[in-house]
Amino acid sequence: MQINPDQLKQLIEASLFVMAKTVSIKQLNESVLANFSVSRAKVKAAIEELQQDYQGRGIELVKVAGGYRFQSIETLSPYLQPLWQEKAPRYSRATLETLAVIAYRQPVTRADIEFVRGVAVGSHIIKSLSDRHWIKIVGHKEVPGRPGLYATTNEFLAYFGLDTIADLPPLSDAESLAALFGQSQAIPDSASAPKTDEESTNE
Template identity: 50%
Template sequence: MPIEPLKPILEAALLAAGQPLSLVQLCALFGEDEGVSREDVARALEALAADCAGRGVELKEVASGFRYQVRTTFQPWVARLWTEKPARYSRALLETLALIAYRQPITRPEIEQIRGVVVSSSIIKTLEEREWIRVVGHRDVPGRPALYGTTRAFLDYFNLKSLDELPPLSAIRDLQDPQLTLAEAAASLGPPASDDGPPRETAAATDLPAEPFPARADGAATHRDS
């Protein structure tokens, strides 16, 4: 089927949804009698993405599906539409999130062993409230501590389709950049401490932007870590 008639329909649906739409959801827009295949929808999405070249918006595929968003290049100007400044999270929170993202599934005691300090309950609570992490199981050891992993919402927020798109730790060099990424936070900790080795000294706490990866297009305010 020609894809040109499909493009405005898909574009309208993506703009109206206000959230990512999966390929299955987009295919469900069409009835069986319309003769639109999954391949037709996929080709139309590719064409819509190509149409965004040189524009201020892009069609991006994230974990939950496809969405239109402002290109990060224009985020500084778009952000001025909102008077409230984005919340900023502590380095401790970002380091905790980085460890969960890169070494999941991981328990709270394991995070504490690597960081060398107790992980505040407020950090775990904030990450769970943001729906960036969740309990994915329990370690089969005395006490059965919870195992934490990241969520689909985490991938969506940080503009990732899958965990495979996380930047490799080996690629991180400069930790002085104030826009600290998850990879930089994890890299700053080094390898996990051995069971009988001394704990690592934790990095000094500092306020960091709530969006270590490129900012979301909607510029919505986020929660602040206590």
């Protein structure tokens, strides 16, 4: 079946709204566009036109985690806060530091993380990040015990608004790092156990 450029734009736009999540061109071609003769290049061109259409609006079409999604523009976030029933999860500094080590040095073992941070990493921290689907085991290090190797996920990329890991700000750019990981509210670590990580969340 054939589809003209305007219809293609409309179908892609409607699909992204209905799915309400990050969707790749491959997923579009295998679902709503499966019955149409349309190339990847034409789909990408239609998406780029949609991005232009939404410039200057309260909604934008962004590329994250290898796909595309609609989201409100960042400057409106403070005003939209009352509409969100659930508060953003609050993580300890230890949890965010652990996540940063995994993001920048992946794949890494728990021992690697502890070496970089200089303190033991509590199991609850790894579990918290795993439950959030921000990290996963991608293999095992070929050393005695074959410890798991942790890496970040597409959910991590989508939450932090990144298309690929290469989009992470340089480690030397403290302001960008604070803006990135500041999206998940940090709370102070407990001072009662200096040799291990203590965490408190409201999840």
